[in-house]
Amino acid sequence: MIKRNPKTHQSNLQDAIKATAWQQIAEYGAPALSLRAIARELNITAPAIYNYFADRDALVTALVIDAYTSFGDSQLASLETVAVDDHANRLKAIGLAYRAWAHRYTQRYLLIFSTPIPGYAPSIDQIGPSSARSIRPLFSVVEAMRVAGRLNDAAYRPIQPAYEAHFEQWRAYFDQVHPLTHFVAMTIWSRVHGFVSLEINGHFPPFGENGDGLYLSEIDAIQRQFLHKVS
């Protein structure tokens, strides 16, 4: 008959579990995530967590959704101070925000884009919405370029018929955006992601948090390739 720690009596234990998980992920990295460690920190027993999350994967899924939300917020916020018709600077702002967020919240970034939790595979049904939301700001920037007639489609290659079905199904999360917009946005995303991914995972030299020439030149290249001059 052990008297439970008052900590466990806080209004929402579910949130406390997630908060502790984030704290431990930030401190020891996502792979070290442990239900038992979380329970210890909260002065409860490990099985108690199962009252709030079906299993470890359910907790991780909740964390992934949180990470996507944080990422989406950052993407959205980066556009607030840039005029909606200043396409060049909107591309630049959202591109820099991508990298800055990854550096600021490395563990969240890895949780989304790497697979640091052994045996965990996210279900598209659950994370789809928050994932789509996080990418939508980039899509909106590109779509604005297209609507303004400033989207360069020289590189556009239609999706091969064989993959059209898959593509269409996957695109359901993106409000049936214009194919050209989708094409360009995914290309931009893949470039920005490629740089940041290699950097975060230690395959590039450690540039630090500040912008550097290589990344800025990639943003330049994106602007030059996809943004028409005003005609």
Place this chain on the structure above:
Amino acid sequence: MIKRNPKTHQSNLQDAIKATAWQQIAEYGAPALSLRAIARELNITAPAIYNYFADRDALVTALVIDAYTSFGDSQLASLETVAVDDHANRLKAIGLAYRAWAHRYTQRYLLIFSTPIPGYAPSIDQIGPSSARSIRPLFSVVEAMRVAGRLNDAAYRPIQPAYEAHFEQWRAYFDQVHPLTHFVAMTIWSRVHGFVSLEINGHFPPFGENGDGLYLSEIDAIQRQFLHKVS
């Protein structure tokens, strides 16, 4: 006094451990790698593995080096059938080989570029050589372009002085290649990697193993941006 299974008496148990590890990684994924499972498969006990690898991380490091070697072989082989002065097609060949290898050996790809083993962090000293070797073919293609005067340096931005030291140290693995070559090669690598990484990790729709428009257009863009026309 148990008579050991003949399997354990094969000439090189170290290689057998690695082979079994690869087999289980291919079947169940890298995160499920387990020394005990390997030992079971080989009819030995788990601690016996410690005669051949200092600990789990040492085994993983050996696997990572193998993966880099396989990747480097693939990169090298892709250039064999293309004339050394056919820069456009060398870029294309090596780019397609990158993606094809990642699809063919997904688990090896993830082992290198993701961090699927909990708690494992590769030491640059040990994997540096095989890692550098795997990237060198790309560097050689770009360097050949530069020497032939066909490398477009319009986007080049010198490394910021603050990072020059780090950069130089890291570059020691790459035979002091020309800075411009290094700059362009890293950019190309990051683009190709970005696409494949998103694809392999399920953030892009499943295009399958065959080439598709989006990836080919990225290779096009790389050619157009960095390869001068013959002057």
Place this chain on the structure above:
DNA sequence: AGTGTTAATATACACCGTTTACTAAAAAAT
């Protein structure tokens, strides 16, 4: 007061990497 539900516990199981102590066989040394 009694009943049903909720949320925690205690216990247990099967797995993991790793350490220690021990042993049998092979190799080396005398």
Place this chain on the structure above:
DNA sequence: ATTTTTTAGTAAACGGTGTATATTAACACT
């Protein structure tokens, strides 16, 4: 040829993990 040393395995155990089961304490509602 005998003794010693090294090698390469085993057995047992420690502390860790996620999770299932059964049980118990506290609460809300009739």
